[in-house]
Amino acid sequence: MKIVTCIKQTFDTEAKITIENGKVSDQGVNLIVNPYDEFAVEESIRLKEKNGGEVVVVSVGNDKTQEALRYCLAMGADRAVLIQDPALENGDNHSAAVALAKLLADMEYDLIFCGKEAVDDGAAQVPSRLAEKLDLPQANVITSFELGDGQATVTREIDGGTETLEVQLPAVFSAQKGLNEVRYPSLPGIMKAKRKELKVVSLADLGLSAEDVAPKAELVQAELPPPRKAGRVLKGEVEEVVAELVKLLQEEAKVI
Amino acid sequence: MDFSYTDEERMMLQMTRDFAEKTVKPLAAEVDKNHMYPRQTVAKMAELGLMGVTVPPEYEGAGMSNVCYSIAIEELSRHCAATGVIVSVNNSLACEPVKLFGNEEQKKKYLADMASGRKLGCLGLTEPNAGSDAANLATTAVLDGNEWVINGRKIFITNGNEADYCILIAQTDKSKGHRGICAFIVDLDNPGFQVGTLEDKLGIRGTSTAELVFEDCRIPRENLLGELGKxxxxxxxxxxxxxxGIASQALGIARAAIEDATAYAKERVQFGKPIANLQAIQWMLADLTTEYEAARLLTHRAAYLKDQGQPYAKEAAMAKLMASEVAMKATTKGIQILGGYGYTTDYPMERYFRDAKITEIYEGTSEIMRLVIASNILK
Amino acid sequence: MSIVVFAEQRGGTLRKITYEVVSEGKRLAAAAGDSLKVLLAGSDVAGLAEELKKFGADEIAVANDAALADYTTDAYAAVLAAYIQQENPGLVLLGHSAIGKDLAPRVAARLDAGLVSDCIDVKFADGDYAFVHPIYAGKAIATYKVNSAVKMATLRPNVFPVEENAGAGSVVDFSTEIPAPRTKVLEVKQQGGDRPELTEADIICSGGRGLGNPDGFQLIEQLADILGAAVGSSRAAVDAGWRDHQFQVGQTGKVVSPNLYIACGISGAIQHLAGMGSSKCIIGINKDPEANIFNVADYGIEGDLYKVVPALIEKLKEVKG
Structure with missing residues (x-):
C-alpha cells in the first residue's frame, strides 16, 4: 500500500502575530507541523503498519520546511519530498495544489492524506483542489477511516452532525481532530529519520513554470484586528449581579 | 563555534516539550501532593526511549548524545522535577556505569533491561556515615564460593522503592581503603534485600527516597561490575x-519559575498597570534569565565534552553548581514576584521552590562541587 | 456581468447561511451594477425557489435531479461548474459551511479560479472586489484580491446580515450531465437535538475546565435551553473527554460569531479567543479574577459558576415569563 501524505509547516498555534510592511512576520516564531496534518501523518503510518507499504510525506515550502518533514520521518514516514522554488514563495492554495498535483502525477499511490485545513490561512482548499487536479474522489474532515477492498468507509463532520461515506480508491482524505491520537516520535525514530531520504525538487524538476503556479488570490495587506476592549466586571451578591446582567443584555447590548 | 541545534536535538526538544506539556504537566501537582510515583508516565517514557537516551541501540537504548539527554531532562523537569529525576537516575546512575564498565553479558541483560525501561535502576552509594565522603563505606561484600554476600544499609536512594536493579557500591576489603571498594549489579528481587524507611521530603515528592537493607544478600559472583577494587x-x-542530568533538572525548574513569573508579571495589575512595567520586577527577570542562559550553556558544554570523549568533570561540576543555584534563586524570586499567590499551593511556584532545593544537595552538594572545581583548577 | 450564489439546502430545507449569502450577493450586485443569479441544486427542491425569491435574485436556476438527493462532491461540483461556465459570472459566492468548504475549492480548481475562503467582508470598489479573511484564527485580518476572470469566495456564517429585497425572481430550470459519484452516502447523523448548530447559533453557552466535571454541562444545557442557544465547549473540556470535539470552539475547533457568547468556567486561552473573539457580546463567568476571559468580556461575573448560572437561569425564566 502506497500512501502520500501532504503536510504544511505552520506557526505554532500559540505564536503571537506581528505585522511588518503589511505582512505577517515570521521573526522568532516557533514552527510546527500543521496540527491537522499530524493526524494525516499518524493515520498514514498506522495504515502502513497494518497493511505494509510506504508512506511518503510531501510539502511545499522553504529550507525550514525540511524540519517539519524530518519530524514526520521521525514519527515513522519512510521518505519525504519537498517542493521548493522561489516562484512558490508568494503562492496561494492554487499554486500549492498545482505543484503537489504535478509531483503526485508521477508517483504511485493508493491513498492521499492531508489535514483538513492549515491553522495559518485556515482556507481548507488544498485537499479539494488537489483531488480535482488528480481527478480523484475526496472526503474532507474525516474523523474515522476504515480501509475496504478498493474503497474506504469514512465518517466526516458535517454541519451539526456526521456523515458516513463510502469512497472509491484512490482518493484524497483530509483529517480532522478525532481521527486518531498522534504519536510522539520516539528517540530511535528521531535517530532513524536522519538517514531517511528527503528529496528537494524545484518547479523545473517537475516540468512546471512560474506562470503555472502564479497565485490566483493575492494578499493586499494583513493587519491586526482592533483589540477587543475589556468590559466591566459586575460585582455584588449573586442575585443582584445576575439581575443587573440580564437588564444590561436586554437594554444595553440588546441581545436577548 | 556553533550554537544551533542539530536535527535530532531540535526534534528531541520539540518532542519532549510537547510530551511534558501534555502528559507530565497535568499530573505534576498530584504527583507532588500525594507522593505519587508517576508509573504510567514512566511506562510512556520507556516506550519513547527516554530511559536509555545515550545507551547504544544494540543494548536497546536510543544511541543519542548527552546534549540530547540534557535537553530531555530539562523539558521533563520544566513541568515535574520528580519525573525528571526518575529518568535522570535511571540513565545517568544506573545505565551509565553498566554501559561504561559492564561486560558484554551484563550489558545484554541488565543494560538492555534498564535502557528499554523494562526494569528500573538506582545507585546504592550513600550510607548513614558516608555521603559526600564516599570512601568511608560500611556496606560489605564478601565472596563465598560463587556468590558475593552483601550486608549493610544504603540511605537516600532515589528510585529505591521502585527499582528492580541496584548498582551497589560496597567494601570488599576495608584494609585497602579506596582500593577495597567494588561495584556490583544487584537484582533486587532477592530474599536478602528489603526496602527500609521511605523518607518524607520537602520536594521531588513523586520520587521515592529509600533505605535499602541488605542482609546476607547473595548475588552471583559474575555480578561484580568492572574490576575488583575499582x-x-x-x-x-x-x-x-x-x-x-541534575544540572539539566535544575535548568528545567529554573525555567519553570522564570516563565511562570514572567507570565504572571504581565497579567498582574497593580497601581493601574501590569507589574511587569515596574523596573524592580524587570531587573529580577533580566538577572534570572541571564543566569539561566549562562547555566544552560555550561550544561550543554559539559554534555558536549562528554560526547567528544574529553574530560568533563570540572565542567559538569560547574554546570551543576550554577544551574542548581540559579534554580534556587529563580524559584525564590519567583515566589517574590507572585507575592502572596506564590506562597499558596494554588500556583505551582511553591512546588518549584521546594523541588529546587534538592538540586543543591544530591549527587554532590554545592560545596562538593566547589571542591571538585577547585581541585581541578589547582592540580 | 453577474454574481452567482450557490443556495445550500440539506434534506430539502434551505440553510440559514443561504439567506446570508444571497443577501450579501444582492448588496454586491447592487454596488457593482451586476445581476444576481442563484443556483439551487437538489432533488425535489423546486418549492424552495419561492422562498429564495424574497431576497432579490434576478434569476433562480433550479437543478432538480434525483442524483442530487444527497450531497456528493462529484455531482454537485459538476452542476455548479457547468452553471458557472454557462453564466460566466465575475463573482461566485458560497457559504463557508461544511458543503461550501468541500465544494468551492473543488470547483475553483476545475475552473482555475482564485478562491478566498471564510470571508467576513467583501468590498467592491474601483471595479474590483476585495476579500477580507481572518488568518491565524483571527489573530490577523488579511485582505485579498483575486486575479482570475471568475472570482470565488466562501462567506463565514453568522456575519452577513439577512435582508429581504425585491427582484425579478424568474425561475429557470438548469440541467447538466451529472457523473456517477465516486462517493456514496451511507448514513447521516444529526446531533444536538433541537439546539441550533454552533456556527449558525445566535447565542452560544460554553463550558470549560472550570465546570470541574462532565456533569457540569447539564447546567450549561439548561441555560442554553432557556435562551434557545447552542452549547459549546473549550478545548480543555474536550481534552478531558467531557464533550465531543465537534462542540469545541477555538483555533482547533469551530470558529463562531454569535450575537451573545456566554463563557462559563473558561479561562480564555488565546486559542479559545481565536474561535469566539468576533462574537458581538461576550459574557465571562469565572471564579478566577485573573482569568483572561475578563480581558475580552463585555460583562464579566467573578464568582462560582455553580451559584451564578442557576441564579441566571432563574432570572431568565422570570424575564421570559
Missing amino acids: GFRIALTTLDGGRI
Whole structure:
C-alpha cells in the first residue's frame, strides 16, 4: 500500500502575530507541523503498519520546511519530498495544489492524506483542489477511516452532525481532530529519520513554470484586528449581579 | 563555534516539550501532593526511549548524545522535577556505569533491561556515615564460593522503592581503603534485600527516597561490575555524568519559575498597570534569565565534552553548581514576584521552590562541587 | 456581468447561511451594477425557489435531479461548474459551511479560479472586489484580491446580515450531465437535538475546565435551553473527554460569531479567543479574577459558576415569563 501524505509547516498555534510592511512576520516564531496534518501523518503510518507499504510525506515550502518533514520521518514516514522554488514563495492554495498535483502525477499511490485545513490561512482548499487536479474522489474532515477492498468507509463532520461515506480508491482524505491520537516520535525514530531520504525538487524538476503556479488570490495587506476592549466586571451578591446582567443584555447590548 | 541545534536535538526538544506539556504537566501537582510515583508516565517514557537516551541501540537504548539527554531532562523537569529525576537516575546512575564498565553479558541483560525501561535502576552509594565522603563505606561484600554476600544499609536512594536493579557500591576489603571498594549489579528481587524507611521530603515528592537493607544478600559472583577494587572510581565517574542530568533538572525548574513569573508579571495589575512595567520586577527577570542562559550553556558544554570523549568533570561540576543555584534563586524570586499567590499551593511556584532545593544537595552538594572545581583548577 | 450564489439546502430545507449569502450577493450586485443569479441544486427542491425569491435574485436556476438527493462532491461540483461556465459570472459566492468548504475549492480548481475562503467582508470598489479573511484564527485580518476572470469566495456564517429585497425572481430550470459519484452516502447523523448548530447559533453557552466535571454541562444545557442557544465547549473540556470535539470552539475547533457568547468556567486561552473573539457580546463567568476571559468580556461575573448560572437561569425564566 502506497500512501502520500501532504503536510504544511505552520506557526505554532500559540505564536503571537506581528505585522511588518503589511505582512505577517515570521521573526522568532516557533514552527510546527500543521496540527491537522499530524493526524494525516499518524493515520498514514498506522495504515502502513497494518497493511505494509510506504508512506511518503510531501510539502511545499522553504529550507525550514525540511524540519517539519524530518519530524514526520521521525514519527515513522519512510521518505519525504519537498517542493521548493522561489516562484512558490508568494503562492496561494492554487499554486500549492498545482505543484503537489504535478509531483503526485508521477508517483504511485493508493491513498492521499492531508489535514483538513492549515491553522495559518485556515482556507481548507488544498485537499479539494488537489483531488480535482488528480481527478480523484475526496472526503474532507474525516474523523474515522476504515480501509475496504478498493474503497474506504469514512465518517466526516458535517454541519451539526456526521456523515458516513463510502469512497472509491484512490482518493484524497483530509483529517480532522478525532481521527486518531498522534504519536510522539520516539528517540530511535528521531535517530532513524536522519538517514531517511528527503528529496528537494524545484518547479523545473517537475516540468512546471512560474506562470503555472502564479497565485490566483493575492494578499493586499494583513493587519491586526482592533483589540477587543475589556468590559466591566459586575460585582455584588449573586442575585443582584445576575439581575443587573440580564437588564444590561436586554437594554444595553440588546441581545436577548 | 556553533550554537544551533542539530536535527535530532531540535526534534528531541520539540518532542519532549510537547510530551511534558501534555502528559507530565497535568499530573505534576498530584504527583507532588500525594507522593505519587508517576508509573504510567514512566511506562510512556520507556516506550519513547527516554530511559536509555545515550545507551547504544544494540543494548536497546536510543544511541543519542548527552546534549540530547540534557535537553530531555530539562523539558521533563520544566513541568515535574520528580519525573525528571526518575529518568535522570535511571540513565545517568544506573545505565551509565553498566554501559561504561559492564561486560558484554551484563550489558545484554541488565543494560538492555534498564535502557528499554523494562526494569528500573538506582545507585546504592550513600550510607548513614558516608555521603559526600564516599570512601568511608560500611556496606560489605564478601565472596563465598560463587556468590558475593552483601550486608549493610544504603540511605537516600532515589528510585529505591521502585527499582528492580541496584548498582551497589560496597567494601570488599576495608584494609585497602579506596582500593577495597567494588561495584556490583544487584537484582533486587532477592530474599536478602528489603526496602527500609521511605523518607518524607520537602520536594521531588513523586520520587521515592529509600533505605535499602541488605542482609546476607547473595548475588552471583559474575555480578561484580568492572574490576575488583575499582568501585570508587566507578562511583566517581558515574557521579560526574549524573551532574549533567541534575544540572539539566535544575535548568528545567529554573525555567519553570522564570516563565511562570514572567507570565504572571504581565497579567498582574497593580497601581493601574501590569507589574511587569515596574523596573524592580524587570531587573529580577533580566538577572534570572541571564543566569539561566549562562547555566544552560555550561550544561550543554559539559554534555558536549562528554560526547567528544574529553574530560568533563570540572565542567559538569560547574554546570551543576550554577544551574542548581540559579534554580534556587529563580524559584525564590519567583515566589517574590507572585507575592502572596506564590506562597499558596494554588500556583505551582511553591512546588518549584521546594523541588529546587534538592538540586543543591544530591549527587554532590554545592560545596562538593566547589571542591571538585577547585581541585581541578589547582592540580 | 453577474454574481452567482450557490443556495445550500440539506434534506430539502434551505440553510440559514443561504439567506446570508444571497443577501450579501444582492448588496454586491447592487454596488457593482451586476445581476444576481442563484443556483439551487437538489432533488425535489423546486418549492424552495419561492422562498429564495424574497431576497432579490434576478434569476433562480433550479437543478432538480434525483442524483442530487444527497450531497456528493462529484455531482454537485459538476452542476455548479457547468452553471458557472454557462453564466460566466465575475463573482461566485458560497457559504463557508461544511458543503461550501468541500465544494468551492473543488470547483475553483476545475475552473482555475482564485478562491478566498471564510470571508467576513467583501468590498467592491474601483471595479474590483476585495476579500477580507481572518488568518491565524483571527489573530490577523488579511485582505485579498483575486486575479482570475471568475472570482470565488466562501462567506463565514453568522456575519452577513439577512435582508429581504425585491427582484425579478424568474425561475429557470438548469440541467447538466451529472457523473456517477465516486462517493456514496451511507448514513447521516444529526446531533444536538433541537439546539441550533454552533456556527449558525445566535447565542452560544460554553463550558470549560472550570465546570470541574462532565456533569457540569447539564447546567450549561439548561441555560442554553432557556435562551434557545447552542452549547459549546473549550478545548480543555474536550481534552478531558467531557464533550465531543465537534462542540469545541477555538483555533482547533469551530470558529463562531454569535450575537451573545456566554463563557462559563473558561479561562480564555488565546486559542479559545481565536474561535469566539468576533462574537458581538461576550459574557465571562469565572471564579478566577485573573482569568483572561475578563480581558475580552463585555460583562464579566467573578464568582462560582455553580451559584451564578442557576441564579441566571432563574432570572431568565422570570424575564421570559
